[in-house]
Amino acid sequence: MYPTIGKLFDQTVKKYPKKEALVDVSQGKRWSYEEWNQYVNRVAQAIMSSGVRKGDIVSVFMYNTSEFATVYFACAKIGAVLNPINFRLKSGEVSYILNDSNPVLFIYEKALEDEVKLLFDEFPLVSFWSTSEDVPDQAISFHDRVKSAGAVEPGVELDENDLYAIMYTSGTTGKPKGVMHRHRDMIEQSLTCMQALQLRPSDRGLTAAPMFHCAELHCAFLPRVHNGCTTVILHHFDAKKVLETIERERITVMFGAPTMWNMMLQENLSDYNLSTMRFGLYGGASMAPVLVRALGEKIGIHLVQAYGMTEMGPAISFLFEDEQETKAGSAGKACFNHEMRVVRPGSTGPSDPDDILPPGEPGEIIVRGPGVMKGYYRRVDATERALYKGWYHSGDIGYMDEDGYLFVSDRMDDMIVSGGENIYPREVEDVLYEHEGVLDVAVLGAPDDKWGEQVTAIVVKKDENLTELELDEFCRNSRKLADYKRPRKFIFVPEMPRNASGKIQKYLLRNTYTELPAQ
Numbered sequence: 001m002y003p004t005i006g007k008l009f010d011q012t013v014k015k016y017p018k019k020e021a022l023v024d025v026s027q028g029k030r031w032s033y034e035e036w037n038q039y040v041n042r043v044a045q046a047i048m049s050s051g052v053r054k055g056d057i058v059s060v061f062m063y064n065t066s067e068f069a070t071v072y073f074a075c076a077k078i079g080a081v082l083n084p085i086n087f088r089l090k091s092g093e094v095s096y097i098l099n100d101s102n103p104v105l106f107i108y109e110k111a112l113e114d115e116v117k118l119l120f121d122e123f124p125l126v127s128f129w130s131t132s133e134d135v136p137d138q139a140i141s142f143h144d145r146v147k148s149a150g151a152v153e154p155g156v157e158l159d160e161n162d163l164y165a166i167m168y169t170s171g172t173t174g175k176p177k178g179v180m181h182r183h184r185d186m187i188e189q190s191l192t193c194m195q196a197l198q199l200r201p202s203d204r205g206l207t208a209a210p211m212f213h214c215a216e217l218h219c220a221f222l223p224r225v226h227n228g229c230t231t232v233i234l235h236h237f238d239a240k241k242v243l244e245t246i247e248r249e250r251i252t253v254m255f256g257a258p259t260m261w262n263m264m265l266q267e268n269l270s271d272y273n274l275s276t277m278r279f280g281l282y283g284g285a286s287m288a289p290v291l292v293r294a295l296g297e298k299i300g301i302h303l304v305q306a307y308g309m310t311e312m313g314p315a316i317s318f319l320f321e322d323e324q325e326t327k328a329g330s331a332g333k334a335c336f337n338h339e340m341r342v343v344r345p346g347s348t349g350p351s352d353p354d355d356i357l358p359p360g361e362p363g364e365i366i367v368r369g370p371g372v373m374k375g376y377y378r379r380v381d382a383t384e385r386a387l388y389k390g391w392y393h394s395g396d397i398g399y400m401d402e403d404g405y406l407f408v409s410d411r412m413d414d415m416i417v418s419g420g421e422n423i424y425p426r427e428v429e430d431v432l433y434e435h436e437g438v439l440d441v442a443v444l445g446a447p448d449d450k451w452g453e454q455v456t457a458i459v460v461k462k463d464e465n466l467t468e469l470e471l472d473e474f475c476r477n478s479r480k481l482a483d484y485k486r487p488r489k490f491i492f493v494p495e496m497p498r499n500a501s502g503k504i505q506k507y508l509l510r511n512t513y514t515e516l517p518a519q
Helices: 005-015 033-049 066-078 091-101 110-117 142-147 183-196 214-226 239-249 258-265 289-298 380-386 425-433 468-476 506-514
Strands: 020-024 029-032 057-061 081-084 105-108 127-130 163-170 176-182 204-207 230-233 253-255 279-283 302-308 315-319 339-343 363-368 392-400 406-411 416-418 421-423 438-448 452-461 489-492
Touching: 005 033, 005 066, 005 183, 005 214, 020 033, 020 066, 029 033, 033 066, 033 142, 057 066, 057 091, 066 081, 066 214, 066 230, 091 110, 091 163, 091 176, 105 110, 110 127, 127 142, 163 183, 176 183, 183 214, 183 302, 183 315, 204 214, 204 239, 214 230, 214 253, 214 279, 214 302, 214 315, 239 258, 258 279, 258 289, 289 302, 339 392, 380 392, 416 438, 416 452, 421 425, 425 438, 425 452, 425 468, 438 506, 452 506, 468 489
Parallel strands: 020 230, 057 081, 057 105, 081 163, 105 127, 204 230, 204 253, 253 279, 279 302, 452 489
Antiparallel strands: 020 029, 163 176, 302 315, 339 363, 363 392, 392 406, 416 421, 438 452
């Protein structure tokens, strides 16, 4: 029998009660595992006293904070289902998630209050808790509730197969889907990542990537707690602050998207003592060999790449430090207890897991293993398609080389990856179509040295006076589009290339306007 995430935390507390567990840099606070456990229990008791019970959904809308980390384990102890929400989303996007998931409690921080205020009247049955000192009339003080709660263990009986979290990810239509994960799924994921990073209890890990994202949450934060390491939390990524924190807190390990590592390299690294750093995890995209070499030379760090998706927890493969240059561009080989295949894409339905393609031939990447989701929340048909014949069908196109290394070459759904974030063109296109001056639009990812890909909108004008500046302002003001999804470039064209069925031929647009390789 596997422990639950709450029991995992309890086990670490018993092994390392006096060891420093959590450091919140922005708040200047530190907790030992024993002290943090008392905080977790008080939060758990406060949440239960508000009426939250096992199986109820608790949404968290925060940057990286000690409150986020503490609510995480508090929910795990009482069986509440955690619903972490991307802090970059606008109120209209958050509204969609709340309507779909029906949380009973919504915990947020001051920095996001302007967006949250727009949700109060729309969701009168949701209890809004603010971690701010200045709490709006329609919200409740998180800290006041916690102060008045006891620190006794909740004592809720949970099973390894109980639902632990619902994490929203966009589908091919651009509509977010709630990915359901069980406690056991993430215990497996944690063990896999502990091994890949060769974690030691003496490690001090930095959380600078977003905690709402499964890459930081499940591949970095949870494994460190599982292993008794110390976690240092930065409110958000800032290259200078990251470097300062590495030196001051003697950080040894961290996760970051390639963009984050690259931004750190742009700073004057000679100003910092980074000698404690030994391992770095990255994901969201492959890393150029020149960047791998630069990190090794300037920071002296070993790198491991993870490839995956929210539906799998996320990691399904690793490319280890001794493979970074010899297999540059590869996503590596499958994690422990996972199996990957490249199969012929289905023409009228899901790909057949047994129609395996030979090395070098591109097809759909499918995977199975212990980290696979339970399914999509309230979406039976989508779950059946995604988990056809027991394999998760990723929608990514790739190939295996002769040595069994996976290379991801394209995405069946035209997803854009910018700064490690997944952006679905349909979401951006839907917003642009709302502008009365837009007749037709196609959104693509164009290569970008800093962000990996840049969101680019190809537009056919309805109004000849329409300008790039006007469209940019329209996107900035939209409640439906987070800033990181906003197009950084607009290209006006007389018409869109379409096939016989009327579908826009995006590969032609890529070849002509974005300098992307032919698909």
